[in-house]
Structure formats: structure tokens, C-alpha cells
Amino acid sequence: MNISDLKNSIDPVKTGQELHSLIGKLYPICRSITGSGLRQTLDILKHNIPLQIHEVPSGTKVFDWVVPKEWNINDAYIKDSAGEKVVDFKKSNLHILNYSMPINKTVNLQELREHLFTLPDHPDWVPYKTSYYKENWGFCLSHKQFLNLTDANYNVFIDAKLEDGSLSYGELYLEGREKAEILISCHACHPSLANDNLSGVLVASLLAERLSTISHRYSYRFLFIPGTIGAITWLAINEEKTVNIKHGLVLSGVGDRGNVTYKKSRLGNAQIDHAAYHVMKHSADKCDIIDFYPYGYDERQYCSPGFNLPVGCFSRTPYGKYPEYHTSADNLGFVAPECLSDSFIKIISIFEVLEENFNYLNLHPKCEPQLGRRGLYTATGPDEMAMLWVLNLSDGNNTLLDIAEKAGLKFETVLRAAKILCENNLLKKAIV
């Protein structure tokens, strides 16, 4: 079975449901860039894919950064003067400022307010906030809750630990016929947020699961890492492996109901950029292609000038461009099964282009070969034109993707034509 067979065998409805239910499983866990929530998440992914889990000790120097202490939390709440919990981590892990220091004291309302985060424009939503690299404590709550805090004093309690430990990440390498690799990277450090980025984690996981069942040209490397520090850590300790990365995608926010957005690699004209553009353009749905900019997700690290890897970012509504972003409204209802499966299929389609994008040589380059004699004019119209395009442009200078783009035809149409021509000894794969 090859990738085209895999693509054609996908049941969109089932795939969407499967992805959505897996997100539901991971949703309640309180993840951070280190600690037991992240480790538990990777362990659950291991049920489906043979993930290798790495631990990098706190204090390890990774380029300009240092792996931070490990953070773990048991409980946290704010109690009013009546002893009632008015904000409770057990009800939502978003209530805690991620990486908060432990605390247990009574504070007056004024002091408390300096440690509270709300969204006045969305009074029912709880924001998601972090303080990884600056020691602090705090709570996130809805603005409605905030307005109800009128007591003079409150007891704040955070049972958390910030200690030497390690940063965990998961890695899976699927060996292909070639050493050249496709990198798929997603961050797995967010607590109860469904689109950002459990959607990416589970689409990546399902991609790994399905690709492991087929014969593939490229080797595939999947990274499930904490954002920023995870990508920097992996790059720092695996620098020599980056030479094999020929294409790559950061997956993120792939389940919301917005259009698909592809953000180009810093190179801007890498093969992954052309492949993604082609799949988007020939999709029945509106898709957006945007240029690289040095912000967003971990493409920032992969596309830093010292690496400049051909890695783009695949998402639906882009980074930060929806109000639910980094709030409690990015919940299970915010991700749609049909959008998850649509993202999944489009990514497989991009990989199909990469896998099959070879150079072919026309074996009868002088004048057209006589297709009629071989019964090839009985093919339907688009296939006949595709055969003529493939023959005309297979002079060693054009890949199949180049031909599809110049002909204005779908890659799969051109691929089918190339295969028919090969079977009829009119075309052969160029030795590279």
C-alpha cells in the first residue's frame, strides 16, 4: 500500500469522530512545558504509536536558553472569608497561572487583584496565562467571577512544586526508502485547550499511526514537544540530524471551523511550499497561503537563520486570530470532527505530492509518440491532456509537481498519466 492508496482509503466521517474522541481523552489533563501532565499525555499517545520518550534534565544549556525546573501542581484555590472556594483548580486547570510558585496565605483584595487575570470583553471566559521564565503566582478566572470578589481578604493556596527535574518530549521516527526526512512537529504543552494544540497533537498522532502501515519514500520524524523550549531543546541536541530534513510541517490549530491556512517556510519556495500551495489551490474549499513571518509557533525555531529548514506551518484560522485563542472557549465544542478530518486529508494530500514528486524522462522526446496505436487515446479527456503535458515537459527539468502547475491540472491527474505512460514504455523515472 502506498500513500495514494492510504489517501483513497480514508473515511472522512470516521476519521473525524476518531480524532475528536481522542482529543476528549487528553483534554482534562493539566499540561505544561514540563511535568507529569505532559508525561501522562505522551504515555497515552503511546497506546497508538511507539513513541520514544526523552527526558532532558533541568539546567541543560540549549543554545541561548536553559531547560527550566520541572513544574508540578496538585491543587490550588482561592477561598473567601466564609471559607468557600471561589476559584478552584479542580474545576478547570486554566484557573492557575501556569508555572505558578507555591503559596498559602491570606491576602487583601488589592494584593490579590494584582495576581488575577480576566477577559473583560468575554466575561464568561477564563484566559490561559503562563509565567514560565519569571517566578510569580496567579489565578485566571472569568470576569464575572472577578466582579463577585468583594471580600476584604482571601486565602490563596497553591500546592505546586518547581524543582530540578526534566523536560519530556516524544519522538517517533518512521524509516522510509530514503534517508531524507519529513518533519512533523506539534507542541503538547497546553492544558485544557482543544484546538491549540490538542488538535495538532492528535492529527500528528494519527498521521504517524497510518503512515506506519504503508510503504513510503521519505522517512518521517514526529515530535511531540513543549512549545518553544521543546523545539529549541530538540534542535540543540539533534543538530546533526537536521541535514536530513528535506520538508516539514508544524501542525497547530487544525480543528476549528475556519479555512485552512498554510504559512510558508522562511525559504518561501521550498518544495513543501509548492506542494501545500498546489493542494490548497485545487481544493474545493477556500484556503489561505501566507508568507513567513518570525512569530507564531515552532516554525520560528526551525526557520531561524542558523537552521533555515524547509518547514511550513499548517493550521486552520491562524495563530492568535480567533477570540477563543488561549481561553476556556477553546474547548471540545470549538473543534469540529469534519474540520479535523479535512485537515488530516489535506496533510496526507501534501505528503502524497512530496512522495510522488519525481522527475521523469520522455523516452520519445522527438515529436509525439503515437498514443492512438497504444490505445491511449481511448482515455478520457483530462487524462489525454495530462499525458500530452507529461510527455511534453518530461525533459529532465520538470518534476511532476512542476508539470501539474504548468498544466493547471491536479497532481493526482498528472501522476496517473505518468504511471500509464511508464506502463507503456513511453516514460521512465529519471535517476537522480
Add this chain to the structure above:
Amino acid sequence: MNISDLKNSIDPVKTGQELHSLIGKLYPICRSITGSGLRQTLDILKHNIPLQIHEVPSGTKVFDWVVPKEWNINDAYIKDSAGEKVVDFKKSNLHILNYSMPINKTVNLQELREHLFTLPDHPDWVPYKTSYYKENWGFCLSHKQFLNLTDANYNVFIDAKLEDGSLSYGELYLEGREKAEILISCHACHPSLANDNLSGVLVASLLAERLSTISHRYSYRFLFIPGTIGAITWLAINEEKTVNIKHGLVLSGVGDRGNVTYKKSRLGNAQIDHAAYHVMKHSADKCDIIDFYPYGYDERQYCSPGFNLPVGCFSRTPYGKYPEYHTSADNLGFVAPECLSDSFIKIISIFEVLEENFNYLNLHPKCEPQLGRRGLYTATGPDEMAMLWVLNLSDGNNTLLDIAEKAGLKFETVLRAAKILCENNLLKKAIV
């Protein structure tokens, strides 16, 4: 006399009438890709131009193809049960499926219908159909005629021969001051069709006639060949001559009332492409420029990857884009004298650009030379600007066509300026 003089001496009305009347002369002949109709056509062209006629034996291998047997037809009809001819080749040579095998038998209506071709959407028109490479027999008729066929049985009679013979084509070489050639190719294999491609045949013939009366830089090679197999045959037996082909045009469908269309060579930026673009852009008429695609006329063969010649296709309404295409409606009324002469003049204008497109050198490249002292500021406005453009850009990197394009001026204006500057020793032709 040079090509500019020739261009300026054309009488559009007379030229249009002359071309239309010549088409009328060739229209009744039943041509095919081989046989006496084609041969007779070439003989008539010989009245005006010293065409050399070549015969290539049936069975000759030409690249992936073989020269087919020669087809000749005397008569063909369908008789109804009353013995009346309901379809008669003598009334229109389009009635016969071109390359039909001989037959003489009575068939029932059902069997007959499998061999009949009509155009239900245009019930008065007779289609033009061929079966060159698959042995078959058949008749083409109007859909109205078809609906009248209600007898149980019909007598079908085709007095044709398909035997070893030869493929004929005409060639004319006009030697120029340079060995570099301009190729003009047209197919001459269609029976009673006026626009496709008698218009091309006769415009090519008149081009040859007129160019033979002037002094020209390029050598010109005219080919009057059967479509596809003729181009393949010529290329196969004249491969070594193709190195001299520096520019070329396939002429086809140049007499209908649509806009002129220029289809670029596969190279896309050959000098012929730029020259045609320039002439079209500066024409008062709307013209279309389209990219190469591997379908259409014999540019398919000249632009196959093993040759990749700088050959474009000049037509009016493009290949297959008008309903009359390959039907009896492509008759003498479908081609207009004024459109024939317009095509003729535009092609001559393209050739004028090619003939005069040299590199010049400004002999006073540092600051402007003093035009006033030489009386050159008395020239009218556009010519003064043209002189300044020619002086400014004649640094060895720009041809006159490049200068015309950058200046937004007509080639002939820039050419006139260059000639005035040469006369005043301010400019000289670069030695290439």
C-alpha cells in the same frame, strides 16, 4: 526593396480579394494526409511559387510513427431501398469518413447507423471526420438527413483504395543573407474546409511569393504538409536542418472574423514570442496572446521536448474554439477577405521586427550627443523621443525590440530613429 518597403506597399483590399479567390480555387478538392487531392493542391500552388514536391514512401519509419498507406477515393454514396442516393460524396467530399476502406454492400439501418456521424446541435451541418490509423468506413451527414433515414436497408458504396504509395509534401526555401531560418508551416490535408486550413495554406503561399521579391536577412523555409504525420515526417528526415531554425510560425485558421491569437512557443520567451507580442500590442485591434500547451496544430511536433524549436502558432479564433470548426460551415463564406489580409499584414509585421531586430551601439555614450547642432531636434515629437531612447539604451545589451518595449514605442518608430542616428554617425550596428 526590403521588408519594410514590402509592408508599406501592401494593398489590404486587393490582398484580401486575391487570397479569398485562391482559397475558392482549392476549396472543392478532396484532400487527405496522402493521395491525389493533396498532390493536386501542391501542383496548383506551384503556379505561383517554385514549390519542391517530396514523396515519402508508405512504410517509412518516422520516429515513433510509420508513413501510412496512400488513400484515394473516386466515389461514395448511400442508396435507399428505392435506389436513390441519399448521401453522395460527389455533392460534398465531407460526406466520406476520410480514409474509409472500400465497401459495397447492403446493410440494415442499425448497422448503418454505427458508421454515420452527425451534429445534432447543428442539424444542417455536416461534420468532418477521419480514421487515418484505424481501418474503418463511414459517412458524415447532416442530422436532418440522418433523421430521414427510415428504410430497413441501405446500399453503401465506397470506391476507395488504401495501398502502398507515398506521402506528399511541398517545401520552398528562400535563401537570405543569413543561414538562420524562419520556418512557416501549414497543413494542407483537409478537404473542403476554408478556414482550417486553406486560409493558412494560401497566406503562407502569398508570403512566399512576396518575400521572394525582396532582399531579406533570414532564410525562409515554407512547408505545406499533411497535419501531424507530415510534420513528423519532415522533422525525421530533416533533423539536421532544424539547427538553423531560429524563429517559426505555424499558420492556421487565419481567415475567420475572430481576433488574432498568438500562441507562444514552448520556450515562451523566444524572439518570435516577443515580436508577435509587440505587433499585437501595438495593433489597433484586440489580439490575444496565449501560453503554449501541448495540443492544437503542428507546433505540437516542433515544440516537442527533443526539438523545442522557437515556433509559435498564429491564428485568429484558436484551434477548436468555434462551432464551425471541422464542419461544412467552415466554408468560403466563413472566411473574410479583410481578415485574410489583416492576418497577412500582421505576419509581415512580425517578420519585419525579426528582420530588423539588431543590436546597435551609441557612438557617444557619455552624456547626450548634441542633436540640435545636427538639426535632429527639428524632427517631430515621437521621433525625437525615439532617438533619445535608442541612444540611451544602445549599450550593447538591448536589441531594437527591447528598446521599443522599454520605451513603449512602436518598433517601426524606433527603427526609423535608429536609421536617422546611423546616418548622422551617432549610432552603428553592433557586430555580433
Add this chain to the structure above:
Amino acid sequence: MNISDLKNSIDPVKTGQELHSLIGKLYPICRSITGSGLRQTLDILKHNIPLQIHEVPSGTKVFDWVVPKEWNINDAYIKDSAGEKVVDFKKSNLHILNYSMPINKTVNLQELREHLFTLPDHPDWVPYKTSYYKENWGFCLSHKQFLNLTDANYNVFIDAKLEDGSLSYGELYLEGREKAEILISCHACHPSLANDNLSGVLVASLLAERLSTISHRYSYRFLFIPGTIGAITWLAINEEKTVNIKHGLVLSGVGDRGNVTYKKSRLGNAQIDHAAYHVMKHSADKCDIIDFYPYGYDERQYCSPGFNLPVGCFSRTPYGKYPEYHTSADNLGFVAPECLSDSFIKIISIFEVLEENFNYLNLHPKCEPQLGRRGLYTATGPDEMAMLWVLNLSDGNNTLLDIAEKAGLKFETVLRAAKILCENNLLKKAIV
């Protein structure tokens, strides 16, 4: 003080008033391409800047041209039969055809008319006409005046001298840290015309005055020359100096109320072209960028193919595109103080880009450096993005201007980010 400090210290209102009043001082003088009016103008400029005045003798060969005789005029008039002066040079120096030969005779109306120039479409305006290279005499007058000339005879009197002398021009060289030069050229040969080109002369003079007070990277060379023959003369006798000219602007018509127009150098993609484009694009005002054409002002000479210098032309309404051009309506009211200072500021902004457009190197090219640790995430939004862009693109292949263009940010924002990053040892200037 550097150029950014200079730019930020400009008071637009004061600057506009200062420029307008200086124009008023030079406005009454009768200038020409040689003679005492031009010399007097340069002497007045010397009050503010240490201009070096050069004299090139009549008869000197300069490329294809010869420095003409020197022209000086004392008085000129037309008297009617009643002895009344109906046209009087003392009322406006535009009344004389510039470079008129001396004359003193009575002519009949018919002969007189052959020497009169008017603007029938603007009956109150006096045109400005010259006859530098063809000996002639003549008067310019309003069309209203012309229609009143009904006497049979008139006395014409021109007390002028055309004798061997010299062509004068002013030059100022401000040495910078680098030998590479920015050329600023303006023509100073027009009599009472305010926009063309006293506006250019005085903006250039103020640029020289202000640039002499700061530390600058580039050397600046200012030329105050007669149009055409002055540029040709300077180029002919200073050919070896042109190798240092890395950027340049011809200044002309910089005081009218139209939009700013930048006409690109012949190279079309010189750094001055990019810098001017950038400043125009980020201006709050509509600005026009036009391609080079071989007409207009002295860019014709600097951009002749034998020099091809990176010199653009900065003006407001372009050369010849306003009805007041070369008429008495190009008076002091036609130039606006706020437009003069706007031109001045935009030119300084262009020079700021050139002065600060270095290549930088990211000292932490692998992954992002940790900005938060250095307190650099406290910067406001646009500066944070600018820092990320500068870090991401400072790989040795992009200048700051390239980065500003790719980021869609103002040059000054990117420059500020680069300086902050340098202070934090995250970036350093590349050694070229």
C-alpha cells in the same frame, strides 16, 4: 549628531519659511547658462555654504559639446511709434528671449511678430524661451500685450553681449567617513522662475548647510550648475570622480503643491531607488514612483549609458506636467513653504536610509535568543516584531532596508530594533 538626530530636529514650519524667503532673494536675478546672473546667484549661496566656484572658458570641448560664449544683458525693450516701452526687460527678465543677440533697429509689425513668443491659452502669462545654440533675438510677452501691438513699426532694442568668457558652476564637497559619495545636483540657470528651479537650488543649499553640521557616513557632493551644458561640463572634466558616486539625486521643482514624484535611475534597482520607494511608501502622503525615461532634467546626462550612475530625480509635479512650467506663473506664490519643507524632510529621510543601511549579523542564529531574559519583551509591540524580523533576516544577505521591506515596517523602526539588539550583544554590524 547623526542624520536621525538631524531629521528629528527639523522644525517644518520654520524650515518652509526659511526656504521660501531665500527663494525670494534669488528670484529677481536674470540668470542664464552663463554670465553675471548665474555668478551673482552662486555668490549669494556662498553666504550660507562654502561653495567653490569654477569657471570653464568658452570654447572648451566637453564630450560632443562646446562651452558656449558668455551672455550678459543690460537692458531690452520694444518701443511703439509713440516712443513708449510696450515690452520692458526691466519689468520682467522673462521678456527677453534668453541668449538674444544685441539689436537696435526699427522693424515693421510683421517682422517683429516672427520674434515674439506668447501663450494664447494663458493670455496673462509670459512664457520663458531660450535660444542658446542658435543665434537669434526675440521677446516673450503676454498674449494680451501681443494683441495690443497694432502700430506699423516698432523700435526693438537689446543691449546684450555674447562674447568669449566662461561657464560658472558651484560645487561643495562634504567629506564623510567613507569615500563613497552621494551626488546632489540642481540647475541654477533659470531667470525669474520660482519652482523650476530656485526651489531645487535652495533645498540643495539648505541640505548642504545642515549636513555640514553632522557626522555622516557618505561624502556628499553638491553641484549648482547650468542645466544640460553644466552637467555635461562637470562630467567631462571630472570623469575620474564619478567612480565614487554610489547614490545621487537631481533636485528640481520641489516647491509646488503637487505630490512628490520620484523618477528612478536608469538602473531601476539602485539602492537610491529602493530607499526613495521605501520613504514614499511609508509616507502619509500620496507619492508617485515613475520609471526612468531619457528626458527631463540632468539625470539625462548622469544616466547616459557611458556613465549609468545610480542617480534618480526628486521633484513634486514632474517635469513639464503643470501649465505654469516655464512661464511667469511659476512665481513666488506658486511655491508653498509647507511643500518646500516636506520635500526637504523626505530627502533627509532618504539620506537617513542610505546612511544607516548596513548589513548586520545575528550573533545567535540558531533558534531565537531568549529576549525575555534580557527584558526585551517589555518593548512595545511593533518594536518586538521588528527585533524578531531583524534577528531572523540578519544572515548576511539582507540589509536593514531589505529587512524593513520584507517586514513591511518603517526603516526607522527596524533601525531602532537593530540598535537595541546591538546594545544587547545579539547583533553586530557585518564587516563589508
